[in-house]
Amino acid sequence: MRLTRRGWAVAAAIPLAYGIGEWAGYPFFRALAGIALGAVLAAVLTTVRRPDVTVRRELEPDHVERGTPALARLLVSNNGDRRQPGFTARERVERGESVTVAVRPLSPGEEAPYHYELPTSARGKLTVGPLVLERSDPFGLLRRPLPAGDTATLWVRPKARAARAWSGGHPRHHHEGHTTDDALRGSADLRDVRPYVLGDEVRQLHWKATARTGQLMVRDYVDPEQPRFTLMLDTRPKVLSDKEFEEAVEVAASLVTASTMAGHRCRMLTSAGRDLPTSGGAHAARQLLDVLCEVQQAPGVLALPKSGSEGGCLVVVTGRLRAPDLRELAALRPRFASMVLLGVGTHGLGMQGLGVHGVDGVPGARAISAADAGEAVRRWNAIA
Template sequence: MRLTGRGISVLVGSIVLYGLGELGGYTFFRALGGIGIGALIAATLLTVRQPHVSVKRGLTPDRVERGRPALATLRVRNEGTRWQPAFAAHDSAGVERQQVRIRRLGPAGEATYRYELPTTRRGRIQVGPLTLERTDPLGLAVNRLATGEVATLWVHPKRHATRTVVAGRPRHHHLGRTADDSLRGSADLRDVRPYVVGDEVRHLHWKATARTGQLMVRDFVDPDQPRLTVLLDTRTEPLPEALFEEGVEVAASILFAASMAGHRCRLITSAGADIAAPGGALASRQFLDELCIVEQKDDRDALLPRSLTTGASSGGAIVVVTGVRGTANDLAPLLVRYSSVTVLGLGPVHGVAPILGARVILAADAAEALQQWSGVIE
């Protein structure tokens, strides 16, 4: 418990008035000073007892697209045998704070409150800790108690409806391993490996299981499985902050559509981030989580990281998300490594301009870029 700024002012004023009253013999000043001190004592008695409650907070959902609603559900239960006076609960979500007025609760009483969380900006937002606060009616004293767990709200980039690319390089396993050894999931048996949670039970290899003493599954690879790589330019010169957010939305939309279609995808940034995942809902969430926290880096980085220009040829399709002022020379190493190269340039210039074997789409924002992309992809 502590005095508020108002309480400290009242304390100082009361001491001064009482002192003037004593020195000058003014009964009125002494009375005013005594009233102030009495109010502070009453405020202390009202706030000295902390709320004896249990608090649980849940987020619904904990991952949300930017601009979509996200709710926090607060459940407050009186764990004591006496009535709990009303108090306030303050919850933080990033730099914003939300106040909830908790009503008076009887013994073992419970109340549920819901409030909306900010989702106007992409990012990973820390929600909490929750602060329980009890004050007196005059606001002279306050008693605060931090409680509850800290939760995380993932505000994903906004996604736009779009088609997905189906380009890929067919390679049969009899010709050797595929360029991406982690491709899994179809007709060609590649290997037998230990079981991990999420594997198909029907793929269990019982002979290998009996021989090794642990569950083993057949590892399949689809030689025709589509592969898509998205390169996001994180340099500030080609993509100023506002356009970078549009670029993140482009990358999120394309990767989400491709992952949900079951395609093997890879996300690379010019700053060096590199994530690959098989298709499906978990893969799409992994990409969206990464794009939720991606930030722009130093302009000294090259557009193409080494992982895209070294090693075996990758095949499949690649989409480069950058600004409109890129040069064809930047893309030259990709033309011999991928069966399909598309550049989405964001900025004031509009149009589609195929050059040197690469398809270049120029658009003002994410919505326009993806509309053009959906109209020209194969």
């Protein structure tokens, strides 16, 4: 049990009022001290009983876009055979935020649902809970916090705007030679049989392999003409401010979502070294958005790993480019059929931060400069 500010004031007033009454001989002050002491004792008796309830929390949904409402559903059940007085449930959320729910008195065996909205104004992976039950007295002198239940995770993803999938690039004809280790999937050419992952089509299940291995197996096909899309997100702190970086993350989310949902083989990298290749589809989109949910700024370089797929379109989402950056990008240009440099922020693709737009030194690369994610996606849709 903890005294509130009002409780501390009343507790401090008890000896003070009694002392004044004894020193001055005023019965009123002694009576006032007795009343205050009685209020404190009554508060103790009111809050000493622990709520005999079961609390369950559900997030609806647990993956949302930034700014989209996310609801939590709280089910409170009275486990005892006595009427349960009302109390307060306080939900803790990361970043110092909290949500308060007033739970009404419950009859024996009664269950009551409560809904409340969780904060989704900032991108990130948020830990919701643990829930704290608080019982207080009618005078507000004492409160007793009691942890209840476990924690849940709320994924606040960046907003994915309506973007077009890139239609450029050269097809890869595997029939002109052997297929590579990163061959594409989707055609009628069987390449391998592999374990089932969420998002695979059920019609591709290989029942004989499933019976032999004891786990679901699917046919892995090769599609020589499946488009390739590679996106690199510049996470260097000196390139983008905090606000500009959030806009850049939204641009990346919009482009990779459009690409994967169009069935393109998509690979996303960051300048800090994160590398996530996917084969396209709704499951791949969810994977990439979860990565973008947690990505933070960190030092690095604009360079691709030596291993991994190449070809298709490379999009670099960045900010203020400097001469060494352009040299790195010029070295990457021959490895892709097309390259787009997308600068987000006040200076866009500014050289040395002076706002001089352009990509001189990177032959054949297209440039897009935009102040925010909305403008960047609109200009992307005009050339995609």
